[in-house]
Amino acid sequence: MRDRLSAENQDLRARLAEAEETLRAIRNGDIDALVISNDQWLGERLFTLEGSDASYHALIESMSEGALVLTAEGLVYYANRRLGEMLKTPHQTLPGTAFKQWIKPIDHPWFDSLLRQDSTLPAHGIEIILVATDGSEMPCHLSVSVLPVGNDQVYFSLVATDLAEQKAHQDRILAAERLARSILDQAAEAIVVCDRTTQVVRANALARQLCGVNPLGQFLADALPLELQSGARFDLHEFIGDHDHHPFEAHLALQDKTLTLLIGIGPWLGSDGSILGSIVSLTDISARKSAEEQIFRLAFYDPLTGLPNRRLLEEWISHQTVQYIRSGRHGALAFIDLDNFKTLNDTRGHDVGDLLLKQVAARIKTSIRESDILARLGGDEFVLILAELDSDPREAAHQAETVCAKIHREAREPYVIDDYECRSTLSIGITLFGKHKTSLDELLKRADLAMYQSKASGRDTWSFFAPEMQQALESRARLEERLRLALQDGGLWLAYQPQIDRTRHLIGAEALLRWKDGVEGMVSPAVFIPLAEETGLILPLGDWVLDQACAQLAEWAKTPETAKLTLAVNVSAHQFQQPDFVARIRDVIARHSISPNLLKLELTETLLLKDVTEAAYKMEALKALGISFSLDDFGTGYSSLAYLKRLPLDQLKIDQSFVRDLLEDSSDAAIVDAILAMARSLGLQVIAEGVETTAQHALLLKQGCNAFQGYLFGRPGPSSQLDSALA
Known part of the structure; x- marks a missing residue:
């Protein structure tokens, strides 16, 4: 008897050595299951705990997986500690119990089939659900091995791996996948993800709609044959790995129309930062382009x-x-x-x-x-x-x-x-x-x-x-000289024209330069401003105007009724293009100790379009100080959404040339409507200048304009004139 037990235990040790190697492979991620060697002894124990057998017992007890041996009748012959934890019952009480009671009923047919040995065991195990003592369910991966024990009888060794965390992780991945798909499908733009060969691996609903069919597996050039503005065919290969490019426009010819699309391209990065492909966004800007x-x-x-x-x-x-x-x-x-x-x-x-x-x-x-x-x-x-x-x-x-x-x-x-x-x-x-x-x-x-x-x-x-017509030009030269003297002798002054809101409350004013010449009397700004720009006098003139305007804001700050009034100051292109323009503004604000948010700089489209990037940089620097910006004479330039979106503007100013014939000229009315709609879409305020009649004011109010300036509310004059507007 002892000899047979020794032989059987020796065989068991060999099998457990194999199990130990297998367990190490599992923990290294090489395989996903552990098979316990069979025992050929039908006595009361599978192995002894004497001598060196204790190490194998410790090995099985330390497993992070549940391990058990079943008899041919499905009774638990042996169970390790981990299995007891999984079933929330002491593992010592498991031997002799029917293992089927711990299996969810939906998996009973498989267990019955296993005991009958009338089906081939899965090569990689099977997933079942175990039910613990408290009724909680645990998804498990079950690896099964048949242990022949002689006389045509078998035992079954099983290793149960807890899949709860894995399932939860998979559920989180699936939820994230569904969320990502939902976000993509609800995006206001078509989005296509391509691999490095430019084959489409994902496309949201709008992209599929643009393609007409599901583009998965197609090359992007075939699914969406885009044409660049140059007339060349769009090729995504040219952009793979290129992180430094701006969105661009392209055309897509459909059966019944041609769309203008704004194309954005970004890299699709792997977890290690490697480039897996490209993410392409396509925004239909056809309506916007048509409006522009x-x-x-x-x-x-x-x-x-x-x-x-x-x-x-x-x-x-x-x-x-x-x-x-x-x-x-x-x-x-x-x-x-x-x-x-x-x-x-x-x-x-x-x-x-x-x-x-x-x-x-x-x-x-x-x-x-x-x-x-x-x-x-x-x-x-x-x-x-x-x-x-x-x-x-x-x-x-x-x-x-x-x-x-x-x-x-x-x-x-x-x-x-x-x-x-x-x-x-x-x-x-x-x-x-x-x-x-x-x-x-x-x-x-x-x-x-x-x-x-x-x-x-x-x-x-x-x-x-003819040369004799030069007399007018010579007169202009004499006017230039007198303008230089006026800068020194005090012949210049600022007039202030009220700006009101839709309730006719005074909200601020525009500072307008005036010149009373000793020879010609009052000289129109339409005459001396262009002269100053051509001769370079606009720079000292501009500095003088800013200084006087800030001094006026400081004076208004002393009285509660005027302390919150804003003051708009026109800035010429020559001024704005000075390298130290931002520093000059900062200095004049500090010199007069005024609140920057009450100073509004009026810029023209022509000025900004000379160098949009440089203009945006200076405007952002001044914006950080609290200064606001109004785009003067809006509608007389290009009025493009492309540059408006890049600039930190606060207000659009409808040019008086549109307001003047607003009631008679349907084109001007259409332009005003378009400007107001554009401003609303960009979150910008709007002020109309040159409002001279109540009819113009009423129509502008009806169109949605909220701020006004013009003779109807007050002519340009000294600051004291604003008192009547406040009253």
Whole structure:
């Protein structure tokens, strides 16, 4: 008997050695189950606890998995301590009990099949649910081995691994996956995740909608054949691994329309930081682009003729003069006015006059090159820019004269308007530009003088800007000198025009520079401000205005009624572009000890667009001090959402040119509506300037404007004048 027991225990030790090696492999993550060796003894114990057997017992008892041996009838023959913990019962009480009672009923059929040995055991075990004494359930992975013990009888060795934490972890992963999928599907933009080969591995609902089909497994270029603005095909390969790029626009042609999409690309990173692919976002900005184009056309094109207006012309001149200074070539500006147009309008009506203007515009366009620009200023006035003329001024003048002669010949032919035949002639004034940087205003003044010379010569002809017309320019030079003296002698002062809210309460004012000249009396800002900008006087003028404005804020702070009034100050492009502009503002605020949040700087679109990045940097620095910003003359520039979103603006100022004809011109009303809608979408305030009538005020209120400035509420005047507005 002792010999047989020794032999059986020796065999058991060999099997447990194998179990120890297997357990080590489990803990190293090499395998997921432990199989306990069989015993061939049918006595009361599976192994003895004497001598070296104690180490194997300790091994099994220290396992983090539950271990047990079942008889062929399903009774517990042996159970380790961990199994007792899992079942929440002392493990010493388990031998002799039916193991089936600890198994959830749904898994009973499998257990019965195991005892009958009528099914093949799973190669990697099986997952079942154990039910503890207190009724709690524990998901387990059960590894099973059959232990032949002789006489055709078997025992079963089982290792139960607690899967509760693993299941909880899997549930958390699944929940996170569902949450991520839900967030992606609810995103307002299409999102596509691609691997390094650009194959789509995930796409949210909007992306699938854009593709028309589920794009999973397709290459992005096939699923979404995007076209860049350059006309090239979009290739994601060029962006993989590139972290430094800005969103860009692309077009996607669908069956019934073409969408404009804003494309953003970011890296898809693995847990170790390696790049697994790309995350591509596609935002449909078609409606926004359409709105921008509509605003652009309303702001830059004449609605009657479709020609560029003065605003676009000014942008073009500014660009071209710089080029011509570099190249040495000339351009010419021709101011074209219809002769006796007022008579036609008064006798035949405005409808006939409008039709004539459209036909005149069409004829002029047939007489010029594609590189030339024809614009309509308003009424019966057109401006023609002749581009790329000769570097020799005499030859350039001859080229301009040749074009104008052709225009005259075409214009003399009769016009047929609604079966009515009429004739019209043109008076043209021409001036060359290119040798020096000259503003559109200056060129128009020169050409206008020349045009009136044509009128004085009997109409239906053209004239060049002549030397004798230089008298006006000399007068301008004398005015410049007196402006310099005014800076020193105190001839300048600030006028304050009230700004009110929708309840007509005074909320602040705009500081406006005024000049009383000893020779000419009051000089219009429209005259001396451009002069100051051209001569560089705008810099000392700007410093003087800021100093006086801050001094006024300090004075207002002494009285409770005016202590909270804001003061808007216009800043010129020359001022803003100074490298130390931020420091200058900081110094003047400190010098007068004012609250920065009461100072508002008014900037123009042209100023900001010169360098949007630099402008944003300076504005952010001033914003940190508490200063606010208003975009002056909004709507007269590009009015693009792209740059508005990049700048820390607080307010848009509707230009008075839109307010003036708000009730008569549907285009101006549409522009105002568009500006207010854009401001609401960006969370910006809006103020309308140039409000002169109650009807204008009422319509602006109805459209949703909340702040106003204009003669209706008070003309610019001394600060004491604001007392009546406060009252």
